[in-house]
Amino acid sequence: MKPLLSVWIDLLKEASERRWILAIAAGITLILLTMACALQLDVVDGALAATRFFGKPIRTDIGAVDQTLRPLFEAVSDLLYYGSLTIGIFVSADFGPSLLEPGRIEQLLALPLRRWELLAGTFLGVLTLVLVGNLYASLGVTAILGVKTGYWTVKPVASALMATVAFISLYGVILATSLFVRSASISGTAGFLLFIAGIVASFEKEVAGLFKPGIGRVFFEIICVPLPKIGSLGVFSQDLGYVSLPDWLQVSRLLLGHVLFGGACLMIGLFHFERKDF
Amino acid sequence: MKHRRSIWILLALLLFLGAGWLMTSEFASLSPRRRPPKFPSYMRQDEVVRMVNRKHALMLKAWDSATKAQRENIENQRFDPLLVALSAVRTPRTLLIFEIAALEKLPAVQSLLNCMPKKVKDRALKFKDKTGIDPFTSIERAAVAGDMLLLSGDFSGANWGETFSGFQSEPYGKDGMFYSHSGPNDAGPRGSSFLVWKDEMIVSTDDPEMARRVVDLLEGREGFEKEGFPELDTYGQIYGEISVKDAMEALSDSKDDLAKRFGEAISSVKIHVDASEDVVMTAEMSGEDPDRVNDVAKSMGAALSLLRVKARSDEDRNFTELLDYARIHPEGGSFILDLALPLDFIQRSLSNCRTE
Numbered sequence: 001m002k003p004l005l006s007v008w009i010d011l012l013k014e015a016s017e018r019r020w021i022l023a024i025a026a027g028i029t030l031i032l033l034t035m036a037c038a039l040q041l042d043v044v045d046g047a048l049a050a051t052r053f054f055g056k057p058i059r060t061d062i063g064a065v066d067q068t069l070r071p072l073f074e075a076v077s078d079l080l081y082y083g084s085l086t087i088g089i090f091v092s093a094d095f096g097p098s099l100l101e102p103g104r105i106e107q108l109l110a111l112p113l114r115r116w117e118l119l120a121g122t123f124l125g126v127l128t129l130v131l132v133g134n135l136y137a138s139l140g141v142t143a144i145l146g147v148k149t150g151y152w153t154v155k156p157v158a159s160a161l162m163a164t165v166a167f168i169s170l171y172g173v174i175l176a177t178s179l180f181v182r183s184a185s186i187s188g189t190a191g192f193l194l195f196i197a198g199i200v201a202s203f204e205k206e207v208a209g210l211f212k213p214g215i216g217r218v219f220f221e222i223i224c225v226p227l228p229k230i231g232s233l234g235v236f237s238q239d240l241g242y243v244s245l246p247d248w249l250q251v252s253r254l255l256l257g258h259v260l261f262g263g264a265c266l267m268i269g270l271f272h273f274e275r276k277d278f
Numbered sequence: 279m280k281h282r283r284s285i286w287i288l289l290a291l292l293l294f295l296g297a298g299w300l301m302t303s304e305f306a307s308l309s310p311r312r313r314p315p316k317f318p319s320y321m322r323q324d325e326v327v328r329m330v331n332r333k334h335a336l337m338l339k340a341w342d343s344a345t346k347a348q349r350e351n352i353e354n355q356r357f358d359p360l361l362v363a364l365s366a367v368r369t370p371r372t373l374l375i376f377e378i379a380a381l382e383k384l385p386a387v388q389s390l391l392n393c394m395p396k397k398v399k400d401r402a403l404k405f406k407d408k409t410g411i412d413p414f415t416s417i418e419r420a421a422v423a424g425d426m427l428l429l430s431g432d433f434s435g436a437n438w439g440e441t442f443s444g445f446q447s448e449p450y451g452k453d454g455m456f457y458s459h460s461g462p463n464d465a466g467p468r469g470s471s472f473l474v475w476k477d478e479m480i481v482s483t484d485d486p487e488m489a490r491r492v493v494d495l496l497e498g499r500e501g502f503e504k505e506g507f508p509e510l511d512t513y514g515q516i517y518g519e520i521s522v523k524d525a526m527e528a529l530s531d532s533k534d535d536l537a538k539r540f541g542e543a544i545s546s547v548k549i550h551v552d553a554s555e556d557v558v559m560t561a562e563m564s565g566e567d568p569d570r571v572n573d574v575a576k577s578m579g580a581a582l583s584l585l586r587v588k589a590r591s592d593e594d595r596n597f598t599e600l601l602d603y604a605r606i607h608p609e610g611g612s613f614i615l616d617l618a619l620p621l622d623f624i625q626r627s628l629s630n631c632r633t634e
Contacts, residue, residue, distance in 0.1 A: 047576075047583035062579030062606035062613075064586050169297075226298040257300035260293045267290035274283045 007121025032140040065151040077159040077238045084163040092126045093188030096178025134160035159237040169228035169258040172265030179269040202231030315618035318552040321513040332358045341501035364506025366491045371424040374518035379418045393631035409441040426483040454493040514550035543570035557619045564612035575613040579606045
């Protein structure tokens with residue numbers, strides 16, 4: 001366990017030294033600060049009475065804060081979910097290839113580390129990075145809107161956690177690809193293609209309806225089966241709190257499905273990594 | 279080494295299978311999301327057609343001080359007889375028009391009708407057999423304005439002798455027939471005087487003079503200025519205006535002095551109810567002073583919010599669902615209150631009703 005932990009810490013140290021990761025953190029902070037300073041919400045007895053952005057009145061409905069701000073919370077959920085997945089793909093695509101850099105990999109393999117520990121440590125390190133970023137952004141939004149409206153909800157945090165779980169499946173593909181082809185752009189592209197395919201697969205029934213019945217449609221339906229349903233999880237993340245009885249069995253199955261898919265990709269990466277000579 | 283590698287690939291296969299099973303379309307596909315209610319805010323195409331089809335070429339007489347152009351306009355334009363008849367009632371008053379024929383076909387109303395006690399259905403059947411008037415098909419619209427009730431539709435199959443047995447009949451105007459109780463109690467209690475016009479309108483009021491004025495207007499003996507309700511506002515299945523006094527009474531239980539401020543700031547309240555899918559209502563309130571109107575809008579928003587919180591804490595599901603979509607849209611000098619009851623909620627609530 002200790003070697004895995006040291007790989008994990010090593011990756012986080014490496015991330016903290018990367019300027020563009022710091023730039024993303026600074027960007028999130030800037031967005032949160034802008035939101036905190038520019039957004040003025042006038043709440044009377046739990047009802048949103050007026051909204052101002054940079055001092056300019058915005059025409060908003062007057063009603064219960066949670067209902068009136070529903071479009072805002074839905075937009076925040078979408079931004080957190082899809083934004084963190086997109087940024088996560090580009091941020092993490094480089095870690096695998098840099099791990100396999102000539103000189104560095106030989107040095108790492110010379111340490112008392114097993115190969116699976118090296119990969120698992122990298123995987124967990126990247127996930128931690130994405131989780132910390134997501135929690136920072138979601139807790140920031142929650143705090144700002146909570147203080148300004150008096151309406152406290154864990155909805156943005158739940159969306160951020162769902163995004164982190166969805167990212168497991170994406171990073172599984174990114175890391176496995178980088179083990180086959182040591183290229184940040186190719187592994188990043190593989191992750192991005194899975195991201196798109198995962199959204200399309202979530203609308204399987206609708207998309208399948210566009211195909212004529214036959215082999216093409218059957219092929220599409222078969223391909224969709226193992227794909228992570230990223231769009232479905234996104235819809236649940238947006239609906240949280242507004243659907244009176246969310247189907248928790250469905251949500252749990254989706255979350256576990258993403259974890260298993262990411263794990264399966266990691267296993268394929270390990271299969272290749274174990275036999276590779278450096 | 280080779281053995282361990284085969285474990286990875288075996289594990290990968292198992293995990294893929296597991297992921298595929300967990301995320302099969304049965305569980306992962308998106309169920310249709312509940313669409314937000316559509317609030318009536320303008321006349322739809324079918325309602326425009328309905329409005330146009332209702333217009334008749336009536337021989338109306340312009341009011342005395344009308345200009346030549348206004349006179350020509352009144353003489354050449356086609357009008358909806360019900361809206362003309364409603365102009366007989368002086369304002370301010372509460373006026374509501376119910377599109378009975380349209381309402382009857384709607385899913386929410388069907389659910390309600392299915393819950394109608396058998397006794398009531400039997401009574402309606404007996405009434406139809408006796409009078410030739412089917413309350414569900416003969417009446418197209420019903421309007422309540424002040425103390426007057428107007429029914430419009432196709433009453434050509436009506437047996438008026440049976441319908442008004444015990445009443446004294448007297449022709450009035452060209453196409454009117456006045457039915458009233460004989461004897462000294464001519465004015466009678468509310469609804470005891472009826473006037474039937476052209477087998478297409480029944481007027482019921484406790485003021486016989488008002489019923490006669492309706493026919494005078496429709497037949498061009500009394501000066502006509504404008505309809506009792508603007509034709510472009512005849513959208514939805516229930517629409518009309520509420521007098522400020524009646525609206526204040528509805529608000530009298532509210533905290534602060536909301537009812538008083540409402541009375542001071544608001545001069546007109548128009549409502550539209552649409553039950554095509556969910557049952558939705560909009561109420562447009564306007565007044566002369568935009569600041570005071572805006573102040574009332576904010577207070578009403580806060581009151582609705584507090585009611586919702588209270589309904590939630592009291593676990594009053596019906597009231598909570600009604601208030602979930604309650605919203606106020608400020609429009610500058612006016613504001614619109616939206617209320618909605620989702621159809622699935624109505625159907626759920628009425629699913630266990632007893633009709634015996």
